[in-house]
Structure formats: structure tokens, C-alpha cells
Amino acid sequence: MDKKDMQKLVETLNKKGFNAKYFSNAAEAKAAVLDMIGPGETVGIGGSMTIYDMKLHEELKAKGNQVFWHWLVEPGERNDARSKAANADVYLSSTNAMTLEGELVNIDGTGNRVSSMFFGPKKVIIVCGENKIAKDYDAAIDRIKNTACPANARRLKLSTPCAVTGKCNECSSKERMCNVTVKIQYPTTGRDINILLVGESLGY
Ligand code: SF4
Numbered sequence: 736m737d738k739k740d741m742q743k744l745v746e747t748l749n750k751k752g753f754n755a756k757y758f759s760n761a762a763e764a765k766a767a768v769l770d771m772i773g774p775g776e777t778v779g780i781g782g783s784m785t786i787y788d789m790k791l792h793e794e795l796k797a798k799g800n801q802v803f804w805h806w807l808v809e810p811g812e813r814n815d816a817r818s819k820a821a822n823a824d825v826y827l828s829s830t831n832a833m834t835l836e837g838e839l840v841n842i843d844g845t846g847n848r849v850s851s852m853f854f855g856p857k858k859v860i861i862v863c864g865e866n867k868i869a870k871d872y873d874a875a876i877d878r879i880k881n882t883a884c885p886a887n888a889r890r891l892k893l894s895t896p897c898a899v900t901g902k903c904n905e906c907s908s909k910e911r912m913c914n915v916t917v918k919i920q921y922p923t924t925g926r927d928i929n930i931l932l933v934g935e936s937l938g939y
Pocket residue numbers: 880881884885888895896897898902903904905906907908910911912913
């Protein structure tokens with residue numbers, strides 16, 4: 736997607752009440768995220784390769800912010816970290832997909848990430864690489880099920896069909912990741928949802 740189309744998507748998102756902005760690369764987006772988070776604010780993070788690869792958690796900790804992320808703790812502490820993240824001042828995540836109509840489409844296994852995006856912290860910051868942009872809802876689901884989920888299943892070493900074939904077959908596996916599907920069409924009441932669209936491929 737070229738810069739002009741991404742800027743058009745930014746306009747669409749802003750008309751809907753999101754606070755959206757375009758950044759040409761991850762470094763600029765990272766600096767903007769760090770500027771948006773005050774020194775005393777606590778930060779919850781959802782499962783996100785985008786945020787992990789940008790090393791935002793490390794920068795925030797170095798700045799003195801308290802960070803709650805279940806990826807950074809022992810298995811027995813993960814639920815506590817998820818709850819603390821949902822009650823933090825700021826929630827930081829990516830999105831599995833973004834449609835050209837300005838809808839955020841996400842599929843989750845536990846549900847903490849998607850619920851915290853629309854009913855958690857008052858300030859939400861979403862970083863979205865250009866690879867996440869999909870024409871419409873069907874294309875968004877297709878990219879999640881056949882690109883993001885297989886990659887996540889392999890990373891997590893899950894026994895799901897998509898981990899083996901790279902394609903979704905709507906499994907009923909015990910390790911199924913696709914338990915809840917959420918489409919955020921407009922910002923939810925009382926929430927400040929900031930979206931940083933980045934002209935680079937980020938996460939998967
Ligand atoms: S439904 Fe099953 S096979 Fe399909 S993407 Fe989800 S975990 Fe993979």
C-alpha cells in the first residue's frame with residue numbers, strides 16, 4: 736500500500752473518532768509512542784510481535800514506566816499480568832488486521848488482548864504495520880487465519896493444523912487460538928484510541 740492510500744486510511748480513522756497518524760518507519764512510530772506515554776503512567780501490553788520487535792517494553796522500562804506484559808513473566812504469573820495490563824493507564828498493542836473502512840479486526844485465544852483494546856485502559860495505543868491492512872472484513876479474516884495464526888502457532892509450537900499446513904481449517908483442536916473474533920468499528924465510549932499506521936511491514 737502506498738503512502739497516499741495509508742494517509743487516506745488515516746483520514747478515515749480520524750473521521751470515525753480515532754486519533755490516527757501515519758509514520759513512514761518503525762523508528763519514528765516508536766519515538767511517537769514513547770512521547771505519548773507520561774513518566775508515571777503504567778503500561779499494559781497485549782501479545783504482539785510488532786511491539787516486541789520494536790523493543791518498546793525495554794524502552795519503557797528504561798524510562799521508569801511500570802510495564803505489565805504476560806510475555807515477560809513465568810507461566811504461573813501470566814493471568815495476574817494480564818489483569819494488571821487490563822487495569823493499567825495505557826494499553827499498547829498491535830492489531831491483527833485493519834480494513835480500509837477503518838475497522839480493527841482481531842482474533843484471540845484468551846481474550847485479554849482484544850478486550851483490553853476496547854474495555855480496558857482509557858488510553859489505547861495501537862501500532863499497525865502496512866502488512867496488516869486488508870481491503871475489507873473478509874480479507875482481514877483471511878489474513879489473520881492464513882498468515883498471522885499459522886505464524887503464531889509455529890512460534891508457540893502449538894499442535895494446530897495451521898501450524899503444519901500454513902492454512903486454517905477451522906479446527907477444534909485443544910490448542911485452538913481462534914476463540915473470539917472482534918471488530919472494533921469506532922472508538923468505544925470513554926476511550927482514547929490512538930492508531931499509528933506505519934509504512935513498513937511489522938509483526939505478522
Ligand atoms: S481455527 Fe485452528 S486451524 Fe484455524 S487458524 Fe485457528 S488455530 Fe489455526
